[in-house]
Amino acid sequence: MSRQLRVAVIGAGPAGIYAADILTKSEGVDARVDILDRDPTPFGLIRYGVAPDHPRIKEIVKALKRVLSNPDIRFFGNVSYGTDLKLDHLQQFYDAVIFATGARADRDLDIPGIDLQGSFGAADFVYWYDGHPDAPREWPFDPAAESVAVLGVGNVGLDVARMLAKTADEQLVTEIPQNVYDGLKANAAKDIHVFARRGPAQVKFTPMELRELNHSPNVDVIVHPEGFELDEGSMDSIRASKSVKLVVDVLQNYLAKEPKGADHRIHIHFCQNPVEVLGEDGKVVGLRTEVTELDGTGNVRGTGEFKDWPVQAVYRAVGYRSDNLAGIPFDNNSATVPNDGGRVIDIDGGPLPGAYVTGWIKRGPVGLIGHTKSDAAETIRLLLEDVDRLQTPANPDPEDVDAYLSGRGIEFTTWEGWEKLDEHEIALGEQAGRARVKVVPRDEMVQISRS
Structure with missing residues (x-):
């Protein structure tokens, strides 16, 4: 042309x-x-x-x-x-x-109680801790929420679990703005339970993300043996994919490892299908799961056995929309x-x-x-x-x-404006001994970019 x-x-x-x-x-x-x-x-x-x-x-x-x-x-x-x-x-x-x-946006999870106070979408939480200008400045952490459920076994679920488990001071080496640090200081969670509907060979974690869960001295990763099953379909997946094999190997290492007695724990549960968020006075007080079993193909079927977990907050990480x-x-x-x-x-x-x-x-x-x-x-x-x-x-x-x-x-704003904002955030980081500190308010970002 x-x-x-x-x-x-x-x-x-x-x-x-x-x-x-x-x-x-x-x-x-x-x-x-x-x-x-x-x-x-x-x-x-x-x-x-x-x-x-x-x-x-x-x-x-x-x-x-x-x-x-x-x-x-x-x-x-x-x-x-x-x-x-x-x-x-x-x-x-x-x-x-x-x-x-x-x-x-967060993908919907259509189960009873999902709209209770204390039930959150992972995407909303991610935008908050990443300092998105349209996210609220404060996150509604409940000081009584010492036990939290994360629904979903992808990398976003791991990110959410890790951010809830690590201390706020550990995050001070990162680019988080002051409002996120203050919010994380208010987080009372000690036990974060990650629930998988299927088995260890069906999770969507990447091996590197999974290994990094254990990098904090303040966090124990506990893989529970109940539901840790490998059927023929799981073995086919392990044989066909190096990544799946690595993930299963890491999970098996966690399974065999003795906890170091850290103050915060990430629990990974397999073959537990969330069916209801339990509430009282409009607030989350628990999660009900149905125990599942692998059917030989890597898929699962319900067993009709249910279990209630006393948690005070639920984060759904079941995908974006x-x-x-x-x-x-x-x-x-x-x-x-x-x-x-x-x-x-x-x-x-x-x-x-x-x-x-x-x-x-x-x-x-x-x-x-x-x-x-x-x-x-x-x-x-x-x-x-x-x-x-x-x-x-x-x-x-x-x-x-x-x-x-x-x-x-x-x-x-323009590319030249971004370079100004980039320099500004890096300068804020230098003052705090960090690589960068994010600017959060939209009007402030625009003002710096257009100055």
């Missing part, structure tokens, strides 16, 4: 940034990409979804920074799709729009945008011209960051196949976007 291709990417997490990187590096096309995000900052769940005591995982930010430093890619933060602009607005300025909004997007078809069952390889499918079954998806909004909240790269490559390949059929925007000048946002009174 002879003209310049203008593309908007909605979402500045890894999915959106990888899509922009792949597109601007594609041969035979002159592409310019604007990445828009509702947060004033880039990096999505890398900034607001990774536990603060995992700085190693945040190393990916270095690679994403290099991408966003590309002059062919611009960043617009503090711009909310569906509120500040919609698809028809974007189509005035861009040949195509790629939605990479990820999945931020994407938000519906204005003007875009949405499948409520899968919580994804209907698509064919990344092309958005309209309600009539045909492609929605110029609209694409990548990342979790495309395929659901599964897979690691490596999957996100290949996912973005597939979407960009289809977009480039469609180039000659894309409608030329009425206002392709990049400055028209700035003028439109400014004209609507939107205080957007």
